[in-house]
Amino acid sequence: MYRAFGALLLVAAPVAALADPLPSWNETEAKAAIIGFVESVTTEGSDSYVDVNRRIAVFDNDGTLWSEQPVYFQLLYALDILKEKAAADPSILTSDVLKAGAAGDMAGVVAGGEDGLLEILNVSHANITPEAFEASAHEWLTTATHPTRDMIYAQMVYQPMLELLSYLRDEDFTTWIVSGGGIDFIRSIADEVYGIPPWQVVGSEGKTTYALSDDGVPTITKEGGLTFLDDKEGKPVGIMRHIGQRPIFAAGNSDGDLAMLEWTTVGEGPAFGLLVHHTDAEREFAYDREGHIGVLNRGLDEAGERGWLLVDMAADWARVYPAAP
Amino acid sequence: MYRAFGALLLVAAPVAALADPLPSWNETEAKAAIIGFVESVTTEGSDSYVDVNRRIAVFDNDGTLWSEQPVYFQLLYALDILKEKAAADPSILTSDVLKAGAAGDMAGVVAGGEDGLLEILNVSHANITPEAFEASAHEWLTTATHPTRDMIYAQMVYQPMLELLSYLRDEDFTTWIVSGGGIDFIRSIADEVYGIPPWQVVGSEGKTTYALSDDGVPTITKEGGLTFLDDKEGKPVGIMRHIGQRPIFAAGNSDGDLAMLEWTTVGEGPAFGLLVHHTDAEREFAYDREGHIGVLNRGLDEAGERGWLLVDMAADWARVYPAAP
Numbered sequence: 001m002y003r004a005f006g007a008l009l010l011v012a013a014p015v016a017a018l019a020d021p022l023p024s025w026n027e028t029e030a031k032a033a034i035i036g037f038v039e040s041v042t043t044e045g046s047d048s049y050v051d052v053n054r055r056i057a058v059f060d061n062d063g064t065l066w067s068e069q070p071v072y073f074q075l076l077y078a079l080d081i082l083k084e085k086a087a088a089d090p091s092i093l094t095s096d097v098l099k100a101g102a103a104g105d106m107a108g109v110v111a112g113g114e115d116g117l118l119e120i121l122n123v124s125h126a127n128i129t130p131e132a133f134e135a136s137a138h139e140w141l142t143t144a145t146h147p148t149r150d151m152i153y154a155q156m157v158y159q160p161m162l163e164l165l166s167y168l169r170d171e172d173f174t175t176w177i178v179s180g181g182g183i184d185f186i187r188s189i190a191d192e193v194y195g196i197p198p199w200q201v202v203g204s205e206g207k208t209t210y211a212l213s214d215d216g217v218p219t220i221t222k223e224g225g226l227t228f229l230d231d232k233e234g235k236p237v238g239i240m241r242h243i244g245q246r247p248i249f250a251a252g253n254s255d256g257d258l259a260m261l262e263w264t265t266v267g268e269g270p271a272f273g274l275l276v277h278h279t280d281a282e283r284e285f286a287y288d289r290e291g292h293i294g295v296l297n298r299g300l301d302e303a304g305e306r307g308w309l310l311v312d313m314a315a316d317w318a319r320v321y322p323a324a325p
Numbered sequence: 326m327y328r329a330f331g332a333l334l335l336v337a338a339p340v341a342a343l344a345d346p347l348p349s350w351n352e353t354e355a356k357a358a359i360i361g362f363v364e365s366v367t368t369e370g371s372d373s374y375v376d377v378n379r380r381i382a383v384f385d386n387d388g389t390l391w392s393e394q395p396v397y398f399q400l401l402y403a404l405d406i407l408k409e410k411a412a413a414d415p416s417i418l419t420s421d422v423l424k425a426g427a428a429g430d431m432a433g434v435v436a437g438g439e440d441g442l443l444e445i446l447n448v449s450h451a452n453i454t455p456e457a458f459e460a461s462a463h464e465w466l467t468t469a470t471h472p473t474r475d476m477i478y479a480q481m482v483y484q485p486m487l488e489l490l491s492y493l494r495d496e497d498f499t500t501w502i503v504s505g506g507g508i509d510f511i512r513s514i515a516d517e518v519y520g521i522p523p524w525q526v527v528g529s530e531g532k533t534t535y536a537l538s539d540d541g542v543p544t545i546t547k548e549g550g551l552t553f554l555d556d557k558e559g560k561p562v563g564i565m566r567h568i569g570q571r572p573i574f575a576a577g578n579s580d581g582d583l584a585m586l587e588w589t590t591v592g593e594g595p596a597f598g599l600l601v602h603h604t605d606a607e608r609e610f611a612y613d614r615e616g617h618i619g620v621l622n623r624g625l626d627e628a629g630e631r632g633w634l635l636v637d638m639a640a641d642w643a644r645v646y647p648a649a650p
Binding site (some may be wrong): 025191197 | 516
């Protein structure tokens with residue numbers, strides 16, 4: 001019986017090996033580099049073999065797993081909720097930046113600086129339970145439409161990266177999101193679109209409190225503000241707080257991800273760093289050194305010496321989104 | 326071939342079902358209640374069936390998974406390191422509380438209050454990388470001997486709780502530690518003694534920073550202090566931050582765990598709360614309403630109305646530690 005089952009496995013294995021784990025990646029050096037790394041750390045007896053419990057892969061979200069233009073989706077969500085609430089009760093617009101946000105005046109929003117941004121975010125992100133917030137964010141992500149692409153936000157994930165996540169999990173990696181975006185915003189959709197459970201999402205955090213209500217109901221409340229910014233040097237800190245272990249694979253797309261890539265790849269043992277380079281104005285967006293979202297400057301300069309893979313979206317990806325718009 | 330394999334499974338299943346998952350638990354109501362709950366949430370078609378991705382079980386550590394008398398092991402570790410460092414360099418004893426700690430004067434340590442305690446903790450817990458700290462904590466936990474029991478600290482885990490952790494994992498729960506103790510201290514040993522990976526440990530936290538050294542080496546440093554206290558109302562907050570989902574099983578032993586038990590069990594859906602009651606002066610320690618460690622006061626009063634299981638260590642456990650001292 002055991003022998004028969006063993007024979008079945010021997011038959012099945014070569015079939016699995018022949019299947020292409022990354023069908024939406026073109027046959028370029030990028031794809032070969034990824035597969036080469038994964039095979040080297042998962043082949044028993046290989047010098048660079050890595051035990052299953054150390055196969056940690058971390059991914060930035062905005063611009064790495066889904067689009068981030070013209071601005072982060074989370075800000076578009078916050079502005080939509082602000083507009084909706086202001087339409088019902090204009091008295092909530094108690095400051096210039098809230099008025100600018102509700103009027104869709106992006107110059108006015110930018111003029112408010114970081115404090116103004118937090119004020120706008122707090123309208124949708126504070127004085128609410130995580131459960132109610134996630135329901136609202138999920139509803140928006142699965143129904144609202146992107147301003148310039150005729151797509152629902154939740155459809156604007158990168159098919160090649162979904163395949164990479166699945167491929168790594170099939171090879172016994174755990175896959176994590178490590179994002180500058182809000183942890184609860186991403187958790188609202190991460191399992192559904194990425195197959196990543198809420199506890200494998202690391203992100204920026206606000207204050208939360210726990211209390212029993214007068215009638216004995218336990219409640220967590222998002223109080224707003226920003227208690228942890230999971231960006232730049234915050235990313236390795238967030239990784240160590242949530243994962244407690246250095247990853248061996250890190251993927252990002254902007255200079256905000258460089259500390260995470262350094263922490264993952266500079267040091268002993270096999271490790272892989274990947275930067276998605278947005279080169280595809282036709283199918284997605286083209287941007288790198290300039291602008292206010294997803295700036296990739298140092299990353300382009302340092303990728304070579306660091307040995308990080310620069311993924312050329314236009315050349316390396318056979319498709320961008322799961323469905324054509 | 327498939328049919329043969331199916332038959333093998335059919336033969337194997339009843340054997341597994343007959344094996345006792347909790348052999349170190351006596352045949353009392355406590356054991357029956359635990360097994361009854363686990364079977365009810367894992368039996369497909371049952372009214373109280375719970376999907377695998379919602380089977381989250383959280384465990385306090387001190388007094389729930391291992392002993393906590395005469396004081397928390399982590400404080401004994403901090404005092405041992407303080408003594409060791411002071412022996413090498415007495416000039417580090419810059420305050421009364423540090424002098425008291427190095428002299429083993431517990432009244433002097435207590436007189437220093439929370440600030441004094443942090444001062445003592447910082448000697449071993451600050452200005453160190455998490456990797457070096459965990460190596461030091463692991464070394465101590467696996468070699469130092471308890472002051473009144475002739476046992477290594479890492480041996481002072483509760484065999485019945487180890488079996489409960491394994492049983493829950495066999496039933497597709499994920500098992501988490503949610504402790505008032507330091508997150509890195511517990512992570513140093515959690516995988517080895519509990520089978521719990523570092524990312525499933527939630528605990529109190531100090532400040533950590535990331536930096537590239539002058540020669541380009543990325544380093545995380547524990548800066549000391551207390552930025553998050555994972556105790557009392559902090560436990561549900563820590564759960565939502567790290568897990569992002571309400572558990573369905575929570576185990577604790579003191580009033581510091583009650584908010585976690587409330588958050589887990591008060592509300593809709595099946596859930597289980599368990600309190601370990603330290604009733605066994607012979608084999609472990611007996612304490613509840615009095616003292617400064619592991620006080621269980623409200624918990625004894627409220628367990629009945631909340632439907633929480635009170636585990637009577639003396640009556641419900643056939644053995645306490647994996648090996649006799």
